[in-house]
Amino acid sequence: xxxxxxxxxxxxxxxxxxxxxxxxxxxxxxxxxxxxxxxxxxxxxxxxxxxxxxxxxxxxxxxxxxxxxxxxxxxxxxxxxxxxxxxxxxxxxxxxxxxxxxxxxxxxxxxxxxxxxxxxxxxxxxxxxxxxxxxxxxxxxxxxxxxxxxxxxxxxxxxxxxxxxxxxxxxxxxxxxxxxxxxxxxxxxxxxxxxxxxxxxxxxxxxxxxxxxxxxxxxxxxxxxxxxxxxxxxxxxxxxxxxxxxxxxxxxxxxxxxxxxxxxxxxxxxxxxxxxxxxxxxxxxxxxxxxxxxxxxxxxxxxxxxxxxxxxxxxxxxxxxxxxxxxxxxxxxxxxxxxxxxxxxxxxxxxxxxxxxxxxxxxxxxxxxxxxxxxxxxxxxxxxxxxxxxxxxxxxxxxxxxxxxxxxxxxxxxxxxxxxxxxxxxxxxxxxxxxxxxxxxxxxxxxxxxxxxxxxxxxxxxxxxxxxxxxxxxxxxxxxxxxxxxxxxxxxxxxxxxxxxxxxxxxxxxxxxxxxxxxxxxxxxxxxxxxxxxxxxxxxxxxxxxxxxxxxxxxxxxxxxxxxxxxxxxxxxxxxxxxxxxxxxxxxxxxxxxxxxxxxxxxxxxxxxxxxxxxxxxxxxxxxxxxxxxxxxxxxxxxxxxxxxxxxxxxxxxxxxxxxxxxxxxxxxxxxxxxxxxxxxxxxxxxxxxxxxxxxxxxxxxxxxxxxxxxxxxxxxxxxxxxxxxxxxxxx
DNA sequence: AGCACGCCGACT
DNA sequence: GTCGGCGTGCTC
Numbered sequence: 001x002x003x004x005x006x007x008x009x010x011x012x013x014x015x016x017x018x019x020x021x022x023x024x025x026x027x028x029x030x031x032x033x034x035x036x037x038x039x040x041x042x043x044x045x046x047x048x049x050x051x052x053x054x055x056x057x058x059x060x061x062x063x064x065x066x067x068x069x070x071x072x073x074x075x076x077x078x079x080x081x082x083x084x085x086x087x088x089x090x091x092x093x094x095x096x097x098x099x100x101x102x103x104x105x106x107x108x109x110x111x112x113x114x115x116x117x118x119x120x121x122x123x124x125x126x127x128x129x130x131x132x133x134x135x136x137x138x139x140x141x142x143x144x145x146x147x148x149x150x151x152x153x154x155x156x157x158x159x160x161x162x163x164x165x166x167x168x169x170x171x172x173x174x175x176x177x178x179x180x181x182x183x184x185x186x187x188x189x190x191x192x193x194x195x196x197x198x199x200x201x202x203x204x205x206x207x208x209x210x211x212x213x214x215x216x217x218x219x220x221x222x223x224x225x226x227x228x229x230x231x232x233x234x235x236x237x238x239x240x241x242x243x244x245x246x247x248x249x250x251x252x253x254x255x256x257x258x259x260x261x262x263x264x265x266x267x268x269x270x271x272x273x274x275x276x277x278x279x280x281x282x283x284x285x286x287x288x289x290x291x292x293x294x295x296x297x298x299x300x301x302x303x304x305x306x307x308x309x310x311x312x313x314x315x316x317x318x319x320x321x322x323x324x325x326x327x328x329x330x331x332x333x334x335x336x337x338x339x340x341x342x343x344x345x346x347x348x349x350x351x352x353x354x355x356x357x358x359x360x361x362x363x364x365x366x367x368x369x370x371x372x373x374x375x376x377x378x379x380x381x382x383x384x385x386x387x388x389x390x391x392x393x394x395x396x397x398x399x400x401x402x403x404x405x406x407x408x409x410x411x412x413x414x415x416x417x418x419x420x421x422x423x424x425x426x427x428x429x430x431x432x433x434x435x436x437x438x439x440x441x442x443x444x445x446x447x448x449x450x451x452x453x454x455x456x457x458x459x460x461x462x463x464x465x466x467x468x469x470x471x472x473x474x475x476x477x478x479x480x481x482x483x484x485x486x487x488x489x490x491x492x493x494x495x496x497x498x499x500x501x502x503x504x505x506x507x508x509x510x511x512x513x514x515x516x517x518x519x520x521x522x523x524x525x526x527x528x529x530x531x532x533x534x535x536x537x538x539x540x541x542x543x544x545x546x547x548x549x550x551x552x553x554x555x556x557x558x559x560x561x562x563x564x565x566x567x568x569x570x571x572x573x574x575x576x577x578x579x580x581x582x583x584x585x586x587x588x589x590x591x592x593x594x595x596x597x598x599x600x601x602x603x604x605x606x607x608x609x610x611x612x613x614x615x616x617x618x619x620x621x622x623x624x625x626x627x628x629x630x631x632x633x634x635x636x637x638x639x640x641x642x643x644x645x646x647x648x649x650x651x652x653x654x655x656x657x658x659x660x661x662x663x664x665x666x667x668x669x670x671x672x673x674x675x676x677x678x679x680x681x682x683x684x685x686x687x688x689x690x691x692x693x694x695x696x697x698x699x700x701x702x703x704x705x706x707x708x709x710x711x712x713x714x715x716x717x718x719x720x721x722x723x724x725x726x727x728x729x730x731x732x
Numbered sequence: 733a734g735c736a737c738g739c740c741g742a743c744t
Numbered sequence: 745g746t747c748g749g750c751g752t753g754c755t756c
Contacts (some may be wrong), residue, residue, distance in 0.1 A: 007756080020756040040735055040754040068756060407735040716733085717752065 007045035012102035014714040031079025100335035107309040126157040174730040225378030227587020247316025254325035275305030323355035388596035436492040442485030514542035553592025647720035
């Protein structure tokens with residue numbers, strides 16, 4: 001008589017993470033969006049399932065004990081996600097302890113999120129399709145046009161170089177047909193070039209051959225290739241093989257705008273068979289790329305983190321380039337690790353997952369060593385040059401020699417030499433944030449945000465102090481807010497200040513500053529990098545953004561102004577991050593026809609991380625850092641889950657945190673449970689935040705306990721909110 | 733989440 | 745008397 005439809009309502013909260021039953025007069029497929037009345041609201045819902053019932057509405061209501069409502073409107077003709085991805089959305093919800101609806105939102109492009117009812121206009125154009133290739137046509141001229149159409153498949157009507165009458169003749173003979181076809185906004189239209197293939201080196205050949213021999217088996221391969229060793233070529237060759245066998249490729253990169261080389265390499269080689277997915281695309285562009293994938297017009301998807309959910313069918317290969325990169329971890333709910341999702345999809349499609357990096361994460365490398373992953377190495381650069389020579393510069397010595405400037409004597413000279421030779425320089429200011437804070441020289445106070453436990457940072461552009469965590473901003477004060485002293489001093493060095501100093505130190509040098517500030521606008525990254533590539537700048541000065549995938553052959557010198565900042569961050573990954581950053585940025589030097597050099601300024605030249613960077617010695621770094629992790633019991637020896645307890649009332653937060661700790665200790669007797677401790681930024685936007693950390697090796701016991709705890713505390717009306725983060729990266 | 737209902741204080 | 749504060753509970 002009716003269909004009972006299970007609907008997930010679109011509010012992404014734990015309180016509503018349960019299916020609501022509606023009625024419909026027809027069957028509705030799982031994965032279709034519907035409009036529903038929910039309480040007093042009209043909202044969008046997502047259909048989970050549908051079952052037929054022979055009873056009437058009234059009979060059903062008698063059993064259920066509540067009134068059913070009917071679905072108001074069916075929005076989609078077809079399910080948004082295929083079977084694989086629907087199942088994956090449920091797995092994702094379980095793995096991350098997130099509401100199912102927020103998993104769906106993370107998986108779909110913004111235009112298709114259940115909540116967004118905005119429609120994106122689909123554009124059409126008329127194209128000529130050859131429907132029969134073996135017609136004998138009447139005249140020579142017709143034959144000519146027919147031949148032309150056979151050679152130019154699906155040509156737009158407006159580009160047809162013969163007369164309309166001629167075309168009509170061909171249509172009459174049922175040789176061709178004019179149809180409306182969707183046209184897509186192609187974000188990389190002007191980027192297409194001819195394919196040029198490089199022969200593989202024996203090392204590359206070995207890897208390609210070996211992976212191809214297991215191409216139809218799910219397994220993970222880790223490629224440890226030094227910077228400039230040609231991992232890209234390996235990816236391209238494998239991809240070509242896979243699509244030749246009529247399967248598809250999922251290629252992930254950390255952030256598209258920061259790794260243009262990889263994107264371009266794929267676009268050049270495979271042209272229209274590639275779809276690009278990332279957040280900087282306009283909504284129309286992104287939607288079109290997504291539709292091209294759904295319509296199976298695409299063989300390869302290149303994209304950032306969320307592209308791991310691309311609706312590709314028949315996946316034959318999944319690649320994660322720069323696998324160590326922290327952007328593969330999503331830091332908002334659902335807090336998933338892309339590598340984990342890649343493995344789930346790889347298992348489903350029975351295909352290899354390739355992880356590539358010059359500086360693999362300890363987690364991955366240890367699996368490579370244990371044989372869980374196949375470990376491959378590319379130890380040499382393809383341009384035959386050795387890796388750049390690295391010099392560590394002891395800044396303590398500089399100070400002893402009364403050099404208080406940002407630049408050591410050696411670095412100043414080196415930069416000057418490069419400029420004189422017409423070569424380019426990359427400088428890294430290894431500092432998160434880019435501006436300075438303000439200290440009063442009379443009372444010593446630092447100006448802080450009234451809502452968060454952080455200092456306000458100075459922005460020169462508008463002469464304002466701003467908070468990093470909330471939008472709070474004030475005019476730069478003239479006098480100290482604490483003691484009314486007049487000596488306010490800007491402390492710390494940001495890229496803006498270094499830029500000024502470079503311009504005074506190196507007369508005539510053009511500096512391109514590359515940081516969050518200067519790359520904000522659309523295509524901001526590309527504009528600046530293009531400028532630098534055209535040699536319109538001599539020095540590229542940037543934050544860690546410049547460490548990734550850039551490839552400028554005229555760069556022969558890379559300088560790191562202060563290597564210590566990231567070493568001193570209170571995070572168990574600080575050493576690993578520093579090693580990765582320094583090794584990656586060093587790799588920007590000497591990629592062309594000239595050898596490159598690197599200088600790293602530091603106060604800890606003896607530190608093992610810096611010594612290993614100097615010798616390009618990943619293995620020693622790995623061994624030493626593994627020792628530390630083993631002694632301190634950190635990943636990869638254990639897994640971590642961080643539990644954030646937050647709320648407006650400090651005492652309630654405190655009590656709940658203690659309660660939770662006691663509960664967990666009772667339920668998880670033999671696991672190490674640390675905390676509760678104040679979070680790194682204890683107060684953020686007037687919310688107090690405490691953290692509990694669990695170290696575990698087996699998650700089976702853990703999940704049901706955390707689920708129960710999270711459900712209990714995330715009920716509406718509770719004064720605290722609990723967030724579980726598996727494999728946490730940013731402990732802010 | 734978003735909204736109503738309901739129970740309290742303080743104002744035309 | 746009644747306007748509005750927000751604490752509590754419900755939505756198929």
